Amino acid sequence: MPDDDGCDWTVRPDRRGADDEPRVIVIGAGVAGMSTGCYARMSGMRTRIFEKHVLPGGCCTAWARDGYIFDYCIEWLIGTAPGNEAHRIWRELGALDGKSLTHFDMFNRVTDEDGRSVTFYNDPERLERHLLEISPADAELIRSFCRDLRRFIAIELYPFLTAPALRTVRERAETVRTVLPAFRLFWRTAATPMHAFADRFQDPLLRRAFRNIFFQDPEGFPLLPYLFNMAAAHHRNAGFPQGGSLGLARSIEERYTALGGSIAYRSRVARILVENDRAIGVELGNGRRYYADHVISACDGHTTVYSLLGGRYTGPRIDRLYDELRSSPGALFPAVVSAFAGVDGDLGSGHAHSTTYLLSAEDAARLPGALQRSLVVQLRSHYSDGFAPPGKSVIHCTYFSDFAYWKQLRATDRRAYWARKREVAAFVRSFLARLWPGIDERIELIDVASPATTKRYTGNLDGSILAWKAFSDADDVAARLVGRDRMRLPGLSGFSMAGQWVGLGGLIRAASTGRFVTQYLCAEWDMPFTAWESTVREPWRRERLGRLPQLDRASRREGSGG
Structure with missing residues (x-):
């Protein structure tokens, strides 16, 4: 029976006409899942997303109570300034359509128990003056950090448009031209742990404050991501979009449905259907089955591998991630x-x-x-x-x-x-x-x-919002899943993974995995990958958030949410 998108998803692939558009089922309507749906639709595939919740966005969400909206996810969004690949992705997904953007002159402030404060301004000149006022004795180290920040401000590198294994010689050469002059800067700041750097300060407040530039100490991060993100904020490329986290998700949802895609909410996938080591569809918790030419899981990685697929398709990289590194300190955010x-x-x-x-x-x-x-x-x-x-x-x-x-x-x-x-x-x-x-x-x-x-x-997995931690051992393993394995599992065809469990945390990374997985699929099916920017310019309105749930009905009685 045809669904609301005019497609009967209950028909098995081997019983459809050969001229039918290829069909793709996506598990999860988070940013990665909806990104996958958008790019697949733009490239000529029929798509359907199954989402267990009543809202899109996954962790990129909000809830409400007594007229208040509790925005849960975004603290800064890479890609809010025009002229870079991250911004282009958000425009292709309609995420910023009609929205104003808020930018701050500072990244974060850190205040100790005695009321002393450090403000991490995004402007290196202002930051340097401020830090020198706090601790003249740390002048050499302060000037070193601010000098590196200036160098990062001069570099714009956002490699989010093309899947690693599909990058052309020209694209690789352009990356090399950007990276090579700053190779020593990248190498040195990536090899210097923030803890080791911060411990060199004489002032005890600065020793603690530098660890918390990213609000709380992520532990194990090197200098590079701090400098990269502060440089992005200096360029106004790390702002906050009107409508917040759920607003971002709703805009991508609108883009996806406008492209002809469909989302089934309250539809929990119980297992991925596999025949002869090929994924052919999904079975929901209510027993209903839906079929497609390809299944893409954009939900929790551990659930995908060990529950939806029963742990039958693993390999050295998957085993290392979920067996060895899962319990390793510093691997999971x-x-x-x-x-x-x-x-x-x-x-x-x-x-x-x-x-x-x-x-x-x-x-x-x-x-x-x-x-x-x-x-x-x-x-x-x-x-x-x-x-x-x-x-x-x-x-x-x-x-x-x-x-x-x-x-x-x-x-x-x-x-x-x-x-x-x-x-x-x-x-x-x-x-x-x-x-x-x-x-x-x-x-x-x-x-x-x-x-x-x-x-x-x-x-x-383990309630982690950002999945595997960047610059950890898990980072290297996940990078191979995206590049070398092309987001596939060993021994299983007709199936791919997208999202933060293969692309690591951060919304732009999640969105880019939707682009990558579609590019890999287009290459396999010999279809042209196509993408274009949304042309919607209607001003954003709060009403577009829709009806927001509470965390739990008991929250009114207990005074706290679910």
């Missing part, structure tokens, strides 16, 4: 606890949009499952309009947390689980009152999402 505060009134001026507060041992002990002694406070109302009712504000507080701690609590003692979440809410309320005396009386609600919440809503 940490899970996060989020606490959103809805505040009656304005927060006033003079506050940074994002501040990492370094906590005393006593304060840190009050945060359940905390992995570091810090709390990030972001004034989300300063990022974009529409996140709070008129005259009100939203604050987002986060910290890295232990997934196993929350998983065990939720599984074995639900009362204790809710009690720990109430402790998070109580700490956030009291901590914000120190920053804004009297604000505790204006806080109307606090919604808390734990790592177990992330796992429950997205299926992500």
Whole structure:
């Protein structure tokens, strides 16, 4: 029976006409899944996306409560400035259609227990003056960092358009021309751990602050990503789009459906159908089967390999990722606890949009499952309009947390689980009152999402939002999955993987995997890969977010979300 896209997906591939457009099923309507759908549609394939949730976006999402919108994902978005490959991808996906963009002069501020602060300005001149005022004794190291930042500002390298194995000689030569003059800079900053660099500062605040430029210390990162992202922010290429995370997802969803693609929500894929070592379709949780010429999984990697495919198609790289590196310290990006505060009134001026507060041992002990002694406070109302009712504000507080701690609590003692979440809410309320005396009386609600919440809503392994950590051993293995293995699993045809579990974390990386996997498929089927930018320019409106869910109905009773 034909679906709403005019295609009967219940017909097996061997029973269709030879002149029918090739059909592709995509599992997951996150950014990677919808990107895959968009590029496949532009290249002449029929597509259908199956998504278990009621919203698109995966981790790139938001939820609502009492008129507040709690924007969960984007802190900065690479590709907000015209003239680079990252921006082109977002334009092809319609992600920025009709939207204003917010840019900040600083990346983050770090404040210690005594109230001393470091502001990481994106302008190297301003940053250098500021750091020298804090610690003249560290002049040599400060000037070295700012000198490298200037060098990165002079380089723009965003290799997101062509899949690694398909890059032409000309494309490779252009990359070499960009990289070669700065090879020593790339090599040195990639080989220098931020911890080792920061420990060279004499000033104790700078030693701690540099580790937290990315809000919290990702541990194991070298200098390179810090300089790269601050340089992007200097170019206004790391801004915040109007509508936020769910707004980005909704815009890509609109682009995809306008191209003729369809999404089935509340449709959990239970397994991938395989015959003679070839994927031929999917079976949903309700038993219904849908068939296609190719299946692409853009959902959690572990679920894909070991649940949907039953662990039958692995190899040395897959085994290393999910057996050896999964439990290796520093391979998987940490899970996060989020606490959103809805505040009656304005927060006033003079506050940074994002501040990492370094906590005393006593304060840190009050945060359940905390992995570091810090709390990030972001004034989300300063990022974009529409996140709070008129005259009100939203604050987002986060910290890295232990997934196993929350998983065990939720599984074995639900009362204790809710009690720990109430402790998070109580700490956030009291901590914000120190920053804004009297604000505790204006806080109307606090919604808390734990790592177990992330796992429950997205299926992500160990509640990790960003999957494998860049610049780790997992980075090298994942790069081979994309380049050498062409995003395929050994011994299985008719199947590919996309998303952060093969392309690593970050929204632009997730979006680019949708482009890459489609290019590989076009090459296999001898079809031309085609892509063009969206021409929609209608101004963005908050109403386009649609109806937003709450995390959990119990949130009103318990005072915190799912």
